[in-house]
Structures are given as C-alpha cells and as structure tokens.
Amino acid sequence: MTSFMGMLITIDGPAGSGKSTVSRKLSEKLGIPFLDTGALYRALAFFLHRKNVPSMEGPVLDAELAAVTVKLKTSAVLVNGEDVTQFIRSPRVDAVVSAYAALPSLRRKLLDLQRDQAGELGLIADGRDMGTVVFPWATLKIFLTASQEERALRRWKELRERGESCTLEEVLEEVRRRDRIDSEREVAPLRAAPDAVILDTDGLSIEEVVQRLLDMIAARRNT
Known part of the structure; x- marks a missing residue:
C-alpha cells in the first residue's frame, strides 16, 4: 500500500463514533x-x-503542564515516564477528559506534539479538532458520527468486555454530557471542517465503515 504513503488523513467525531478503532484499522x-x-x-x-x-x-x-512530559510509544502513552495506557479508558477518565481537553493551555501543550508526528510516511489522526485546528491542511478530512444511543451502546459493550460495572443509562448520560461540553467549549469546539466528508455510522459494522473510508481514500488519491 505504498501508494498511500504521504497522505495526511484526519478522522474527527464525537465520543463513541468509532474514530480510534476505525483509524487503527485504516x-x-x-x-x-x-x-x-x-x-x-x-x-x-x-x-x-x-x-x-x-x-x-x-x-x-500552568505549573503542572510546564513540568509534565508526554511521550508516544508504539502501543503506550508515557506521562513523566510512567505507562498510563491501562488507566486512561476508565469511566473515571471518561467523566473528566472533556473538561480538561477544553482548556486552552492543555491544548497548546499537545498541539506541537501532535503536529510533529506528521512525517514523510503520512499520518492518520483521530480526535475532535484534527481537521479544523491541528491539521487544517490535511489531504482528506473525515467526520464520523452516530446517534447518542448508538454510541452509548458501543461504549457500554466495550466497558462490559473490560469488566467495568455500569448501566447503559449511565453511559448514555455520560455521552450526552460529553457532547455538550465538546460542542459548547470556547476553544476548538467539536464540529466538522467545512471540507470534511461526513459519514453517519449508525447501523454500520466497523468493517463496513472501514471499507467505505478506504473507497473514499482511494478516490481522493486518484484525483
């Protein structure tokens, strides 16, 4: 697949839209x-x-952000040298991440780190403002979405598979709360870039979403 090298692809969307899973498969x-x-x-x-x-x-x-270091490994994220990968997908972090992510100083802390990852091989970057703020020059911008109910169900199943104890209603309320914070924050609110391709994933399997995106990417590469 060397013909796709050098492409910069952003995949944005709300919590539970499948961004990370789809991005990894792509x-x-x-x-x-x-x-x-x-x-x-x-x-x-x-x-x-x-x-x-x-x-x-x-x-x-400000003091904590000035002193902290964040490093990316192949399958891990290190904070001050500590591997925190196993802790960051917990319901506790679900409940606080949007509030921290809305802070301008924290976003500035990570902006250069994110942009530094885009090299000659290209990059697939998923998040909430990849196509609007971090990589506005991306080759292809994709915005994945799904209903809150669908996203909550996906997240609930994921948590249950990891042994987390929670109800579907609790997860749905958390999805709604995070959507409000992400869409209403003053800095880099969640929205699709004007030139993004929007894909509603309701009723689609991961494999179907991936195939549709592969078709889009191939078409963009050939234009």
Whole structure:
C-alpha cells in the first residue's frame, strides 16, 4: 500500500463514533502511522485528575503542564515516564477528559506534539479538532458520527468486555454530557471542517465503515 504513503488523513467525531478503532484499522491496511490523539488528552486528564488539579486555567495548572512530559510509544502513552495506557479508558477518565481537553493551555501543550508526528510516511489522526485546528491542511478530512444511543451502546459493550460495572443509562448520560461540553467549549469546539466528508455510522459494522473510508481514500488519491 505504498501508494498511500504521504497522505495526511484526519478522522474527527464525537465520543463513541468509532474514530480510534476505525483509524487503527485504516492504519494497518494503508501502512500509514496512526496518531491516537484521544489517548494523549486522556493521559493528561488522568494525570491531572489524580493530582487533584482542577479543570480550570490558573497557576496550578500552568505549573503542572510546564513540568509534565508526554511521550508516544508504539502501543503506550508515557506521562513523566510512567505507562498510563491501562488507566486512561476508565469511566473515571471518561467523566473528566472533556473538561480538561477544553482548556486552552492543555491544548497548546499537545498541539506541537501532535503536529510533529506528521512525517514523510503520512499520518492518520483521530480526535475532535484534527481537521479544523491541528491539521487544517490535511489531504482528506473525515467526520464520523452516530446517534447518542448508538454510541452509548458501543461504549457500554466495550466497558462490559473490560469488566467495568455500569448501566447503559449511565453511559448514555455520560455521552450526552460529553457532547455538550465538546460542542459548547470556547476553544476548538467539536464540529466538522467545512471540507470534511461526513459519514453517519449508525447501523454500520466497523468493517463496513472501514471499507467505505478506504473507497473514499482511494478516490481522493486518484484525483
């Protein structure tokens, strides 16, 4: 799949729309590196929440962000040298990540790190503002969406498979809350880029979504 090398593809969308899963599969099929930006924000949110740093701008947050280091490994995210990968997908982090991610100082902290990942091999980057803020020059911008009920069901199944105890109603309420925070925040609110391709994934399997995106990518590559 060397013909796809060099392409910069962004995949944005709300929580539970399948961004990370789809992006990883596309990365494998196309031979393009994958950047899980959600993991970066979750890692910092976990770190700050564990240290009882409130999700608000101020000197305490500034001091912590100035001192903290975040590094990407092949299958891990390190914060100050600690592998936090196993902690960042918990319901506790689900509940706080949007509030931290809305902070301008935290977004500035990660902006250069994210952009530095785009090299000659290309990149597939998933998140909430990849196509609008981080990589506005991307070759192809995709916005995945699905109903809140569908996204909550996916997340609930994922949590149950990991042994987490929660109800579908609790997960649905968390999805609704995160949608409100992500869409109403002042800095980089969740929205599709004007030139993004929007794909509603309701009723589609992961394999079907991946195939549709592969067709889009191939068409864009051939234009």
